[in-house]
Amino acid sequence: MSRKKAGKGKNANSSPTTGIPTGNQKGETGKSTAGTGSVVQANGMVHPSRPSLSNSSEFYDIAFKVMLVGDSGVGKTCLLVRFKDGAFLAGSFISTVGIDFRNKVMNIDRLKVKLQIWDTAGQERFRSVTHAYYRDANALLLLYDVTNRTSFDNIKAWLTEIHDYAQQDVVLMLLGNKADATQQRVVKREDGERLAKEFGVPYMETSAKSGLNVELSFTAVAQELKHRSMKEPNEPKFKLQDYVNKEMKSAGCAC
Ligand SMILES: Nc1nc2c(ncn2[C@@H]2O[C@H](COP(=O)(O)OP(=O)(O)OP(=O)(O)O)[C@@H](O)[C@H]2O)c(=O)[nH]1
Numbered sequence: 001m002s003r004k005k006a007g008k009g010k011n012a013n014s015s016p017t018t019g020i021p022t023g024n025q026k027g028e029t030g031k032s033t034a035g036t037g038s039v040v041q042a043n044g045m046v047h048p049s050r051p052s053l054s055n056s057s058e059f060y061d062i063a064f065k066v067m068l069v070g071d072s073g074v075g076k077t078c079l080l081v082r083f084k085d086g087a088f089l090a091g092s093f094i095s096t097v098g099i100d101f102r103n104k105v106m107n108i109d110r111l112k113v114k115l116q117i118w119d120t121a122g123q124e125r126f127r128s129v130t131h132a133y134y135r136d137a138n139a140l141l142l143l144y145d146v147t148n149r150t151s152f153d154n155i156k157a158w159l160t161e162i163h164d165y166a167q168q169d170v171v172l173m174l175l176g177n178k179a180d181a182t183q184q185r186v187v188k189r190e191d192g193e194r195l196a197k198e199f200g201v202p203y204m205e206t207s208a209k210s211g212l213n214v215e216l217s218f219t220a221v222a223q224e225l226k227h228r229s230m231k232e233p234n235e236p237k238f239k240l241q242d243y244v245n246k247e248m249k250s251a252g253c254a255c
């Protein structure tokens, strides 16, 4: 399989119709503004329509678009920063404006899988911006905050929105974030599990602060997307929740 080069740099442009950075292919991080260039195929793979302008040596085999959604303050940006940079954004909370993205290339079963991760603004006033990007998302990570009951209660409304705007076969995973905050917790893990079961969505708790399950949440969706796009005829169906449970068990996670 031929290898494509992952973009690097800042402020790549994007198209609201594809949701994929376009024009300036330098962007490993970027803000959505405007531009033309990349093509998203129906199978979710992204093929840059022009060579990378960057000096990046990071090549990839397949690429997918993953979107982070959920109420403002649940920790979407922190989860992404933890995954990308291994750091936690402590201190004052800076709410995302509009939409933002970062790229990360992961090794999944000897394949280089590029995730283009879109960090949406949870604030209501940016909802129409988010709507424009749903249709190109291959996977969605839907977050609530275990210390914020309203963010949990709003999950049903988010699922309705996802049903209305996202692709029918979008890979979806529910994440109860801030699992480290045991003193402030108001949503039990069992409540999250019950809700996820009710809607047939894979689920786990995460912490952008401690790093709990952050890598696993992105690896799990990357695995699912990769299995879907490379599936051999007789291969058994990949089960995301089973994968997550197995990985947590082998990591000795009591969560
Ligand atoms: N204790 C704890 N705090 C967290 C965690 N993740 C995020 N926070 C804090 O929660 C606040 C909001 O985090 P953000 O990542 O900015 O929230 P967001 O979902 O991106 O919010 P919007 O951009 O407004 O949609 C910040 O003060 C973070 O420091 C976590 O896992 N544990």
Ligand SMILES: [Mg+2]
Pocket (backbone or CB within 6 Å): 076, 077, 078, 094, 095, 096, 119, 120, 121, 122
């Ligand atoms: Mg944010």
